[in-house]
Amino acid sequence: MADFPLPPGPLSPDGALLREIHISLLECKVCFEKYNSSPKERRPQNLFCGHVLCLECVRALSHPVLKKLECPFCRQLCDVETTSHCRALTDLQELLHCHAPKSAVPHRAKEGSGCGRGVGSGALQLCSAYGGWGTLINPTGLAVFRSSGTAVVVHDGDQRVAVFGPQGRRLHGFGQKGRGPGEVCYAADVAVTPGGYVVVTDAGDGAVKVFSSRGSVVLVARDSFQTPWGVDVDNCGHILVTDIRAGMLFRLVVDFARGVTLTNRAVVTRLHRPKAVACCWATGNVALVETLPCTTTDTTSPTGPQPTRLTLFNKDFDILSQIDSFGLSLGASIWPCVSAVAFDRFGDVIVTDSQQGLVWSLGKLQASPVLTPLVSADLVRPVGLVATAQNMLIVLDSGDHAVKMYSVS
Incomplete structure (x- = not known):
């Protein structure tokens, strides 16, 4: 034939x-x-x-x-x-x-071409969005499987963890509301390990909970935590967790196959209400966001947004750079309120502003940070952020109860 x-x-x-x-x-x-x-x-x-x-x-x-x-x-x-x-x-x-x-067939981007730029190099365009009220309810955290693009979102639904395919189709969910095995009381943030395990910080239960990608319980860690909040995983699979009440950043080393915690220690202390944390797989650097107290004597701060501080550490947790909302506002007529942080594939720092509905690139934070607007429309209250290796920016918008995907213009 x-x-x-x-x-x-x-x-x-x-x-x-x-x-x-x-x-x-x-x-x-x-x-x-x-x-x-x-x-x-x-x-x-x-x-x-x-x-x-x-x-x-x-x-x-x-x-x-x-x-x-x-x-x-x-x-x-x-x-x-x-x-x-x-x-x-x-x-x-x-x-x-x-x-x-x-x-x-994928090909290597040529030097100087548009594909060779990082996602933090300029304005981005909205490509697609999914979720919406009912599918997602007051979402708080976002993570992505690096190779497949599958997204994991934690929210306030009956199943606290929702898994979506790369095109936005809901695949499944797990983590019923509660404090029992396999349940989640209040999910604050989520991360995905290189081996495909899902790590959830349960601020309501004071625990860090590790699940398989299908929702089976692998590990529950409670030692040392008061109110675990932000979470991310480095390229070695080590888990970094901020504790908003204890004012610390913890690092957990876990044997996922056996479901046991090998070490759990505080690597940074004396922090003020630390929330978001992000690891750069290219450099090993760690970015951390703290929420600072408002002072009545600070007349430069507008009414409403609470000031934040962004600190960049190296892989040994030595401080490389630190800047707060006031320092960022010196170079622009705004007062950014950082709610989430991420690194693009070239190590540039990207942050969301939950108060003004914006996404900014700060470039290499070790040098003088320059506020470059990436997304200035379509967002209500961004609370989660992932920059993918495919040069996409994925933003979790709690105001719209949606996941929004952006690409380089």
Whole structure:
């Protein structure tokens, strides 16, 4: 039979069916990483029950001694020794890759080209938004799986943790309201580890809670915490947590496979109501936001917004730079109230202003910070921020109960 090219449509390389295949079949539904035979850890594995996970998730979910795991989908007990390589999915992935159009193949950005700029280099355009009241209720924290683009949002709904696909389709949720195992009382912030675990700070329960990407409880850490708030994870998988009441920044080293905390110590103390924290995977630097007390003698501060302080640390938690709202206002006729902080792929510091509904780039904070507006419209009360490796800026807008995605103009 002659081989005819497919016309444009759902079965063509740029059709909706192909996109659905990549999302529904060719990524692990536990860690949301794409299946891949190299490295071997992402190779698709058949479980005895028929479901498929990547090899890394099979190892992470299995008991280290009994060599058994409970399937995260049907809860059937499976023997690790009976898992096998799902060659059908590997062959399908290779087939689609060979027939993909050349324009879809990722390429390295040339020096000086627009793609070589960071997301903090200039004004951004709104690409898409999802969520809305009912889907999200008073959201407070946002994190993204780095490779797949899957977003995790914590909010005040019946299920405190909501998981969305890269296109905004709600995949699932977990974390019922409460203080019991697997429950969340008041979720303040969320982060995702390099291995695909979801870390939630539960300010209502005074604990840091670690879940698998499907919502199974891995670890609950309560020692040393009073009111844990902001959270992020560095490229080694170490968890950084701010405690708004204790005035400290903690670092947790966790063995996720065994579900135990190896170390939990305060790395920065004597902070004033620390909230947001962000780690730069490129440099190892850490940015931290504190909420400062208002003073009646400060006549330069406008009425309403509470001043904030932004501190940049190196990976050993030595201070590299520090600036507060007053210092930032000297170079502009505004008084920024920093509510969230992130790094772009080149290490530039980006912050949100929850009072004025703005997103700013501060550049390299070690040098003299320069306020560059990135988003000056479409936002009501931004409280969460992620700059992706694909040069996208994802903002959590609590005022609109929505997630909004921006790209470089």
